[in-house]
Amino acid sequence: MVFDDRSPIYLQIAEQIKNDIVTGALAEGEQVMSTNQYAAFYRINPATAAKGFAQLVDDGVLYKKRGIGMFVAPNARDLLRTGRRDSFFADVVDPMIREAKAIGIPLKDILQHIRTYGEA
Amino acid sequence: MTAALTVRTEDLSVRFAGVPALDRLDLRLAPGKIHGLLGRNGSGKSTLAATLAGFRRPDEGRVLIEGGDLGAAQEPYENAVVTSRVCLIRESGDRPDAVPVKHAVGLAAALRPYWDADLAGELLDRFEVPLNKKIQKLSRGKKSALGVVLGLASRAPLTIFDESYLGMDVPSRNLFYDMLLADYAEMPRTIVLSTHLVSEVSAMLEEVVILDQGRLVTQSPVDALRGRGASLVGPAATVDEFTASFTVLAEERLGGTKSTTVLGDLDPALLAQATAAGLEIGPVGLQDLFVHLTGVKS
The missing domain is CATH 1.10.287 (Helix Hairpins)
Structure with a gap:
């Protein structure tokens, strides 16, 4: 994944994860990377990654389990x-x-x- | 966010022989974020970095640093409590050269209240900086790497890298970015990366300050700048009609065709009208936006 500078990166992150879910690369119920892992892996600001993930939680695509992490929603x-x-x-x-x-x-x-x- | 510091400048001016290097600068750097300090060579980035770190006294206005274990706002100049918590790493190194690396490491360990010796050891290892070699015998890349090691291991609540990492080759710079993000995740603090290489660091930043000729051009969350410009291409008269109410950053003509770059959010209705009128509309990348915002006005 290479981010371009022509639209906000948090939106590009959300799109990428949605894409992975649609194609089945990320399964429903599966745990996704933490925002810090994601930020380190793609070399991006952790707050930007967190914003992308928060958008997906708002959209009902991901959900949080307190203290454990974030997971793909069952109906995502x-x-x-x-x-x-x-x-x-x-x-x-x-x-x-x-x-x-x-x-x-x-x-x-x-x-x-x-x-x-x-x-x- | 235990120790992160907030930085404010109020009406800050610094002059060299009467020539302003910083001109009445008002800004605030929020605590615990990675800020980019962007500008062309000579825009005042290094002067600002040096003034924030207390290396230089403001000619007018002031710098205030607060939060963390400092509590109330204090000025950094000639203030040991503040300067021990503010780490500025510059290309020049700001350290004696005729001593072995381990002396510079020992000095930093003694001066920096949040020094992490384990982290320093790991970083020296990964950047392959030899402890017993004299600093003046190191290559430019290794000198830069030593600066990066001292800057990260100091874990200073305000850490400023003033282009100091530009002397390193690409694999070393990538290692720096990885180590910076990893340690920032572990101990969030206020970090300032000063650079003119926007595209290389922009994804790591949360906010940017753009300077031009000592003045603040803009301060903004970096994601808000992405996609903030637009270029409109088409017949000159049509382009002019649609761009009349916008801040024009650049214009180019080729025969009857004109390309105009504007700043600002074009609302969907206007975009639809422009498309219907036969204009091509494209986004403007951050690097291009930066060039336009700080470019020589024609």
């Missing part, structure tokens, strides 16, 4: 997948259609590609 994956499904067409499909129209790819070619690629 569903929660995140639902959120991403809601924005999938607006974020992913619509821009693709705009681009296809701009460069003259007929929609039927796209459908054909989706069928071939999806079944491969």
Whole structure:
């Protein structure tokens, strides 16, 4: 993970952890690194890491066990997948259609590609 | 956060032969955070660092250091209680050169109330600084490493590294960053890293102070600066229309196309309008923002 300087790092941390949960790299119920471990590993300020983790706790993706650490919430994956499904067409499909129209790819070619690629 | 110190400057000015190096500076460094002191060469970073550490007397205004076991605010200049708790590490070393490394270590151990001998031993080992060698015989990198060792092992409630680590090679600098973060996690204290290499340290900072020509340009949480600028590219007239109400940091023209970098948060409605009008909008990285904020105005 390399952080860029174009958006707040705490948001990038939250995104990365969400991504790990959606892909299954981090399992529900699994303990995540402490903020100090995370800060040391990625060489970032511990307060920044803590802010990213706090955001995930607010979002219901992580929860705290006092004195033990932070864990992935039992329903975190569903929660995140639902959120991403809601924005999938607006974020992913619509821009693709705009681009296809701009460069003259007929929609039927796209459908054909989706069928071939999806079944491969 | 047992011992971390708070720093304030009030109307602080320092002049060299009448020329201001620091010009009526008002700032506050919150306790227990890692602060970046950023600015170009000659911006006043080193003068500020030296004045905070009591190496230099203000010409006007004052520096106040408080909190931890100091209690009420005190000025650092000619004040042994404060200066024993404030550690400034500079490239020059500020120490006799003709003695072996172990003498410098012994001196620091005697002067620093929070000195950690185990940590010093571990750091000397990891940075491979030879104890019995005379300091003047060390390479530039090892001299810098010795400074870093003394700065970290002093565990001073206010620790300032004034570009002192820049003499080290990349693996040693990375080791410094790792050891700094590890020991800071164990004993949070107020740390100031002065540098002009913004991108290398920015992720480790919580707040930044940006100086230019002895004046405060901005003080802000570093994450708030990320994404705070925007560049708008498109037909010159359209770009001008959208950037009219913003602080313009830089402008470039190529034929009828113009690229303007502005400071400030563009609200989503305005962004949507600008996109609809055919402008390309991009974020501005911290390093670029720093260059624009401290650059020579054209």
